[in-house]
Each structure stands twice: as C-alpha cells, then as structure tokens.
Amino acid sequence: MGPLRAAAARGLRRGGGRGRGAATGAGKGSKGPAAPGGRPAPPAALHLFGDPAEVEALRGRLLAWYDQSKRDLPWRALAVIEPDVNRRAYAVWVSEIMLQQTQVATVIDYYNRWMQKWPTLQALAEASLEEVNELWAGLGYYSRGKRLQEAARKVVSELAGEMPRTAEELQKLLPGVGRYTAGAIASISYGQATGVVDGNVIRVLCRLRCIGADPSSPPVIDRLWAMANALVDRSRPGDFNQALMELGATVCTPKAPLCGECPVKQHCRARLRVEKELALASQKLLGKLPPVPDVEDCAVGDCPLCPPAAEPWDSSLGVTNFPRKAAKKQPRVEQTATCVLERRGRRGALEYLIVQRPSSGLLAGLWEFPSVPLAPGLQQEQQREVLRDHLQAWMGLPVAAGSLRFMGEVVHVFSHIHQTYVVYSLPLDGDVTLDLASSPSRWVTEEEFRASAVSTAMKKVLKACERQRGEESGPAKGSKRKRGAKPGAGDSTRPGTQLSLCAFLRAPNPP
Numbered sequence: 001m002g003p004l005r006a007a008a009a010r011g012l013r014r015g016g017g018r019g020r021g022a023a024t025g026a027g028k029g030s031k032g033p034a035a036p037g038g039r040p041a042p043p044a045a046l047h048l049f050g051d052p053a054e055v056e057a058l059r060g061r062l063l064a065w066y067d068q069s070k071r072d073l074p075w076r077a078l079a080v081i082e083p084d085v086n087r088r089a090y091a092v093w094v095s096e097i098m099l100q101q102t103q104v105a106t107v108i109d110y111y112n113r114w115m116q117k118w119p120t121l122q123a124l125a126e127a128s129l130e131e132v133n134e135l136w137a138g139l140g141y142y143s144r145g146k147r148l149q150e151a152a153r154k155v156v157s158e159l160a161g162e163m164p165r166t167a168e169e170l171q172k173l174l175p176g177v178g179r180y181t182a183g184a185i186a187s188i189s190y191g192q193a194t195g196v197v198d199g200n201v202i203r204v205l206c207r208l209r210c211i212g213a214d215p216s217s218p219p220v221i222d223r224l225w226a227m228a229n230a231l232v233d234r235s236r237p238g239d240f241n242q243a244l245m246e247l248g249a250t251v252c253t254p255k256a257p258l259c260g261e262c263p264v265k266q267h268c269r270a271r272l273r274v275e276k277e278l279a280l281a282s283q284k285l286l287g288k289l290p291p292v293p294d295v296e297d298c299a300v301g302d303c304p305l306c307p308p309a310a311e312p313w314d315s316s317l318g319v320t321n322f323p324r325k326a327a328k329k330q331p332r333v334e335q336t337a338t339c340v341l342e343r344r345g346r347r348g349a350l351e352y353l354i355v356q357r358p359s360s361g362l363l364a365g366l367w368e369f370p371s372v373p374l375a376p377g378l379q380q381e382q383q384r385e386v387l388r389d390h391l392q393a394w395m396g397l398p399v400a401a402g403s404l405r406f407m408g409e410v411v412h413v414f415s416h417i418h419q420t421y422v423v424y425s426l427p428l429d430g431d432v433t434l435d436l437a438s439s440p441s442r443w444v445t446e447e448e449f450r451a452s453a454v455s456t457a458m459k460k461v462l463k464a465c466e467r468q469r470g471e472e473s474g475p476a477k478g479s480k481r482k483r484g485a486k487p488g489a490g491d492s493t494r495p496g497t498q499l500s501l502c503a504f505l506r507a508p509n510p511p
C-alpha cells in the first residue's frame with residue numbers, strides 16, 4: 001500500500017504508485033496576515049501562478065510529456081475507447097476507488113477482474129456483498145468495495161442508471177465519492193475543466209510553488225484546490241490531471257525526485273531555490289562576494305504557505321523540503337486471539353472453520369477464523385482462557401484450554417490499528433457437527449479459503465499455522481514455538497493427526 005493515499009475526507013489521501021488523495025477543507029483558521037477588512041491576505045507571488053503565459057507553457061510541456069511517457073493502464077484505455085458515457089464514468093470511478101490507498105501495480109489485476117465480472121453499473125448493482133468482498137479480498141480497505149456497490153445501486157435505482165454529469169453532482173449524490181474522486185471522474189470521463197488534488201498533486205504543486213505549510217490544513221488545502229482548478233488545461237482536463245498525478249508518481253517522487261528529467265523543471269521554484277543555494281555556496285567557496293541574494297522565504301511575515309518558523313528550510317533536503325510532512329497519527333495497538341479450527345473433511349482434505357464478521361465496521365462482512373479481542377496486559381494463560389471461553393460460548397461445547405495449541409503471532413497493520421493476532425489451532429474430529437447459532441460460519445478447504453472473502457491478515461494467520469506445522473514436522477529443526485508451548489494436551493497432537501472430540505472437549509461438570 002502506498003503511503004500517501006489516505007483519508008479523502010480528512011485531507012491527504014493515499015499515495016503508493018500514484019498517490020491519489022482528495023483534499024477537503026473549509027478554509028477556516030488561516031493565520032496569514034490579514035488584508036484590510038479582516039480577510040486573509042492573498043498569497044505572496046512566490047506561491048502563485050500569476051503569469052498566464054507561464055501557465056500555458058507549463059500545460060503544454062506537461063501534456064507533451066504525458067503523451068510520450070504515460071503508463072499503459074487498463075482504465076486509461078477504457079476511458080478513451082468506451083463510447084457510452086455512463087460506462088466510461090463507471091470505468092473511471094472503479095479505478096479511482098481502487099487506487100485510493102493501493103498501488104497501481106496491485107490494482108491492475110483487481111481492476112481487470114472486476115470489469116470483466118461487472119462491466120456495467122447495472123451488473124454491479126445486482127451483485128451480492130459477498131461477491132464484492134470475494135473479489136476485493138487482499139486489496140484492503142474493504143469498505144471501499146461495499147460503498148462502491150451501494151453507490152452503483154443508488155445510480156440504478158434512483159437515477160435511472162445515469163451517472164451524475166458534473167463533479168459537483170457526483171460528490172453530492174454518490175456516497176463514497178469525495179471531492180477528488182468527483183473531479184477525476186468528471187474531468188476524465190466528461191471533459192469537465194475541473195482540477196484534482198491528491199497526494200501526488202500536492203507534492204508537485206508544493207514543490208512548484210515552495211509551499212511548506214502543512215498541506216493537510218484547511219487553508220493550504222483550499223489554496224491547492226484553487227491552484228489545481230486554475231492550472232487545469234481547458235481543452236484536455238482529464239489528460240492534464242492524469243499527467244500531474246503521473247508526474248508525481250514517476251518523476252516528482254517523495255524521496256528521490258528526478259528533477260533533471262522533469263518536464264516542468266523550468267517552472268519549479270523549489271528547484272530554483274536549490275540552484276540558487278548551490279550558486280551561492282560555490283561563490284562563497286571561491287571567496288567571492290555572493291552575486292545572488294541569500295535565499296529566503298517569500299518575505300511575507302507569517303506567510304500561511306511558507307514553512308513554519310520552527311521548521312525552516314533544510315539545505316540538506318533540497319526540493320524534498322516540500323511538501324511538509326503531516327504529523328503521523330500513531331496507530332492503535334490491539335491484540336486479538338484467533339483460533340484455526342480444523343478437521344478432516346469427507347474426502348480427507350483438511351478443512352477450516354471460518355465465521356463471518358458483522359456487516360458494518362472494520363472488515364465488514366469478511367470471513368475470518370473465530371477471534372476475540374484481548375485486553376492489554378494479559379498473560380499467555382489468561383489469553384488462552386479468554387479464547388477458550390469465547391469458543392465455548394460460540395460453539396455451545398466445552399473446550400479444554402490446554403487443547404488450544406499456540407502457533408505463533410501474526411502482526412498486521414491496518415490503516416489505524418497495529419493488530420497482533422495470537423494464533424492457536426484446535427483440531428476437531430471429522431464427524432463433529434457444531435451448532436453455531438450466533439454468526440454465519442462454514443467449513444472450507446484451503447483452496448476455498450483462499451477464494452473466500454477473507455482479509456490478508458487471515459491469510460497470514462493460516463500461513464503462520466502451516467509454517468509452524470512444517471517446523472514441527474521437520475526432523476532436525478524441532479519446534480520453534482516461542483511461547484506457551486508447555487508439553488501437554490496440545491503437544492500430544494502430532495502434526496497432521498486429528499484429536500478425537502473427546503480428547504479435548506470435556507464436560508465442565510462431569511456426572
């Protein structure tokens with residue numbers, strides 16, 4: 001997953017290959033110098049594209065570069081060849097939603113499969129959430145697929161299958177479509193001359209115009225949107241927007257921008273600043289008086305777009321001084337105990353029990369191994385008991401805590417949660433029928449598991465189990481169980497063998 005694509009509604013969004021990101025902002029709270037009448041003063045010339053001739057030249061250079069260098073991507077082809085405007089908008093919309101939070105290289109395969117399965121809004125509207133989740137499995141941020149389908153249903157049922165025709169209407173009428181996505185669909189599919197601001201565009205614009213203030217703050221976001229709307233080419237808005245994003249993804253990259261190859265380097269004030277600094281340094285080395293003035297910010301005191309005084313320009317960073325990195329929120333740390341329940345199926349193949357998550361919240365509607373959140377600070381035996389209690393309540397059968405075999409730990413980082421799965425396994429007798437009243441569940445073979453709507457985290461959990469079994473069955477390696485591996489009921493189970501039900505299920509109060 002790319003680092004920049006994150007949080008359309010908040011401000012900056014994902015990055016990765018292409019760094020999409022919508023930005024919104026109410027424009028409140030600017031601390032810039034006030035103009036007469038109490039309104040914020042307009043930004044200094046350093047941060048503006050004030051010369052129409054320069055804007056024209058920049059558009060031309062960027063589009064010429066894009067025509068030559070753009071990546072061949074399936075949604076771009078569809079946006080060009082698809083004659084039906086609704087299908088075209090749908091094709092762009094799907095790509096934009098998938099590209100939020102996810103790299104281009106990963107999206108391509110998902111996109112092709114999606115468009116093959118649901119080539120139209122109508123086809124998607126008729127799909128089940130289960131089918132959507134199955135196809136989305138592994139792409140992450142699962143609510144995206146769900147919301148896309150909900151919005152498609154809305155277009156079909158309430159808008160007679162007609163996609164809204166402007167960015168404003170798209171944003172207003174379609175759930176899950178923010179300012180960025182609306183602008184992208186409208187400019188690429190309909191040719192509306194409207195700009196887009198995502199993580200890549202933010203980076204390029206901040207460098208072109210030396211914007212070092214926090215790009216997730218509303219006044220800066222407002223300024224960037226205004227800039228994008230002013231810059232967008234009137235005759236080829238979709239191509240221009242894609243070109244700006246492509247430049248950010250492939251040339252003006254976060255850490256190692258290729259300024260020498262940049263088609264708009266003549267217009268880049270961050271680069272100009274670096275060149276001035278170099279010139280100044282070499283003059284000083286030669287002992288000459290500086291022929292160029294010292295490089296400063298825009299000379300507007302307390303400028304709302306310059307870097308804050310506490311974080312001035314750092315010569316060692318060059319153009320990557322811009323944009324300023326937004327403070328990263330630390331993810332929440334959580335622990336979950338999860339149990340891989342397994343049995344031999346009718347044909348002798350190993351089968352796993354999976355259970356469906358609720359239809360709202362994190363990983364809504366996805367399938368997982370039975371799991372229970374753990375309170376912080378629990379000892380291993382306490383964790384095991386919590387899991388045992390959960391399984392007992394869920395299965396309606398007594399479970400001996402000692403029969404839960406510790407298989408290792410799996411760490412998975414969601415956007416805002418650092419999740420550690422403490423993994424146990426519990427083999428069941430092949431004949432046992434569980435009366436699972438509370439949540440939908442089913443037995444699946446490994447192949448069926450992989451084709452199901454399961455998260456990447458659950459795939460890692462199964463992998464950890466398989467790895468542990470492999471290590472245990474290796475003659476020379478022995479067990480690498482890290483913790484909780486006391487010899488006992490669990491350890492009496494040899495890899496590949498199954499305990500019979502009575503070996504580990506004991507009635508709590510024997511008669």
Ligand code: SF4
Pocket residue numbers: 204207208251252253257258259260262263264265268269270271319
């Ligand atoms: S010159 Fe360098 S910093 Fe400026 S836009 Fe091009 S790649 Fe980015």
Ligand SMILES: [Zn+2]
Pocket residue numbers: 044046047297298299300303304305306
């Ligand atoms: Zn400034």
